[in-house]
Amino acid sequence: MSKILQTRRQLLQTIAFAGIAGTAVGKFPGIAYAADGATLKIQFERELDSLDPGYFVGGSPPCDVNWALMPALVHYGRGGGWIPSPHVESVVARDATHIDFTLRKGMMWTNGFGEVTTEDVAYSYDREAVSEWKGDYVAYDHVEIKDKYSGTIVLNQPFAPFMNTTLASGTGIIICKKAVEAAGGKFTTEQPASCGPYLIAEHRPGQVLKLRSNPEWNGAKPAYENIDCLFVTESSAAALAYEAGELDIAKVSADTYARYLKEIPANSSLTVAGALQYMWMGMNTDHPKLKDIRVRQAIQHAVDASAVVQGAYSGTAEQSYGVVCPGLTGRRDKAGYSYDPTKAKALLEEAGVSGLKLTLRTLNNQERMLTAQIIQANLAAIGVTVEIIPLDGGPFWDMGQEKKGDTWKELELWIMRYSSGPDPYEPFQWFVRGQVGVWNWERWSSDEFEDLFAKGVAETDTGKREAIYTRMQEIMDETGAYVYLTHEPEVFIHKSSLSPHFSPTAEMIVGAFKEA
Amino acid sequence: MWSYLLKRILLSVLIVFLAILALFITLHSIPGDPISIALGPRATPEIQAEYAARMHLDKPLYHQFVIFIGNVLKGDLGNDLFSNRSVLLILSEQLPYTIVLAVTAIGWSALIGIPLGCLSAVKPNSLLDKITGIVSVGTIAIPSFLVSIWAILIFSVGLKWLPVIGAGEPGDFGDQIYHLILPAFAVGLGWVGYLARMVRASMLEVMSENYIRSANAFGLKSRTIIFKYALKVAILPTITLIGVGFGALLSGTVFAEIIFSRPGIGKIIYNMVLARNFPVIQGAVLITIGMYVIVTLIADLAVSWLDPRVRDTL
């Protein structure tokens, strides 16, 4: 569940515009022919609410299943960055605001809606640009239709991440103009027409989504004839099911990961996807109870993040000292505060606060609930009473956004995790002034931070960038609004015979799974 | 008989009406905007506007209630907030799984519990009777969700005999049975005890009645007596018990569905509670109440048909 939004976020943060300058001609990696009748069983962590790229609920559907069903211009490649999709002859970025593309001929929509054409591409993107997900399309202007199969995407301003954050993501899906219009302009889980290596053979909500290979598909045959996507929301149930042979791939929780590191089930492999995550506890600097910076600093000093790493993550995560992830420029080995309950108590006393009661909101999964309980115990030790409010994905991701209700006013403490790409500038964009009430739920801003953010993007010298990003993290420390917790990996257990593929956000890309 | 039937059906209708009224009052008595309460915190403005129009929120409350009842009777329970599918359709997909689980659970526990009760009654105070007594109380005492957890621990994790999740492949009957074993075991275990005790008690009572004693005096074999006469009478309390205990049975299936990741009404209510998808929750509550009322109605009617004496009590 936690990923619904991260999908959105991370896409905006992924590897910037890789390959736009080069010509990427449609050479889709050769894929082994399917063993007939082979069925792959994978885990879906959440319900499939909608497949409509304009009106997803919360984010792309689980496992970005649209990539196996629908056309797109580009996909995420195995090496990172984007690759041309099997639906195109070529995709070329002519300059900073023009992307030329040519579709393959003879790609047929199901249900007799004819070929995939440039008109469908234009229709899809125009529709996206006014949909609930228009945020991805701020730079999009229009598609110039050259002929039936080729055209040019025109941007209204240079927007480097357009390929990776828009076209390759769930919102870059191309839908069939005629079919969608015939269906009333919108759809949910029943696709009016599709065109991809797989078809939905059956959807039993809450149980299974069955994909089978599309007989009309004239691209490379997918590796598996059938894929059963089983809805299993509980990670413990998924691990049990994997071990019982009922799943071929499942996401594992931290304690299961620790167990598998000691003893892995037979014929199984572990794959770590999307390790660039940073989790922290945020504080609302506007909230009356937390307005006094000494109270926030007291909380910073009271939380033992190493206990979170061990207790909630069985030692499988790395302790965090800032928003820059391990291995990236600007990653620190200590924060501007340290675990010191005595100092925390002194700070509270100085602020003249006693009997403080706070709420702590968190996603309701095993690791976060344990983290919340550790924080609760840590804060109890300095005389702060914490009430934990567990939330499911939907309500959780809405709570700090001013557009999505009034919860942001009541927010006090929360446990948050974002994902990052390999460039250190990416996490900082969520904490700038413009993000207050959007993703900057801590609700602070600083002129120096704004300045440094602009400088950091333009700077190329590694040493100077390191100084900038270190300073920016110091500014974040000084707000008192952050307690950095962990960098946590997303881990999957799967049959060794399977070679899975993941998006930068650690979503399984089922359409590109193959045999190892 | 007809007047009893009429009375009983009227009572059921009245109960359903009261239940809907209670739901309606609850939704309207919680402070705040009735639309956000009925639809939950995650409804988009579009859905809210559509709901307001559909429920005629500008009209007086009693009028709204009439519309509410009318919609329920038409089977219009609203739409899922996210997929926009009809709630009735969603629930009707889930319902069969719950019914199959409940029926299987009752079925196997009746197959074991009724004979156990009979045997105990034939030889009261024998060793078998005492053991049955203890086993009965023992099985009744273990909460069904604990049986589910421990059954997973023993049969899935420990022995690896039985599957953990799902309901099996549709069409593959064997696979479905295979997936049904553990949940049905967990839900039905307590009923073995209930049924054994109930059957034993009523058998003892029946066997002390005149016609059985005279049958005995006529030299009929005791086995014939038990199966021909006494058992027939023992069925009555069993049906009554199922009627009365249906709520408990339903609770058992809710937990089993959640713990075994099995589709069904309980699982969907739980998921929807977590997702704050209110229209589906409301629909599911109404459906379970309806189910409860229908089952108790059938049980009562069956009993009164089998045993005319009951009719006078209403």
Place this chain on the structure above:
Amino acid sequence: MKAYKKKIILSLPDVILPEKLVLFLRNPMGVLGFTLVLLIVISAVFAPLFATHNPFTMDIANRLAGPSFDNFLGTDQLGRDTYTRVLYGGRVALQVAAIGVSVSLIVGLTLGMIAGYGPLWLDNMLLLLFDAIRSFPTIVLALAAVALLGPSLSLVMTIVIITSIPGYARLARTSTLSIKNTEFILAEQSLGASMKRVLAIHIMPNVIGPLLILAAMDVPVVVTIEAGLSFLGLGVQPPTASWGTILNEGYLIIRTTPWIVIAGGIPLILTTLGFTFLGESLRDVFDPRLRKGK
């Protein structure tokens, strides 16, 4: 007159009658039940005395330890002592049971007596209300309520109370009906006693006996509801230990260690067994008539 009255009232004083006590003590199930109940009540009330640790203190270095001399039942994911948490969990269970059962008993008793003693139309109306409430399956009602109002212990208790009132009320009503027309009540009425007085002084002592027995047998139901909801994360909230939350935490890591689900389950079973045995023996001794109905 006095002697006559005494003969009819056969509830509370009977409890202390020696022959009944002897009868009760002769019933091994009853004694076992009583012992279990005593054990559980004592362990919960005096939990701090028996506890070996603080239920909230974490010892992360020693997480997920198996049973040992220091941690009788091992530790959980945060290194908290499971044995201690199980002891404290008993407090939550008994608190819910005590409050839930006593409030629903009092309300049920009052409503039931009013239904039995009052005019027929009131009786019918109340009966209908009881049946309507009973038609709400408890757990579904609880899930829906949690969705609306958010999880909390007081919500669990409210639901327990609402759904168990009809049981007591029906029993109280039946008993009231059976003595409503006895001579001494009629005599009281003719002497001009108010309804309140008749109910409180003459009827209540006669109907409360069976209700107390029902209450004993109801405890397991209440404890199970609390544990069940807490297991689903919809009841007691962390860090409070309840048998349900302990089971939930154990279930999540059932493959890593079986100790937690075992430790959380056993007291639950002992409690239900204890109260069931106790209730049934009391019933057999004091009110054999009830046996048929239940």
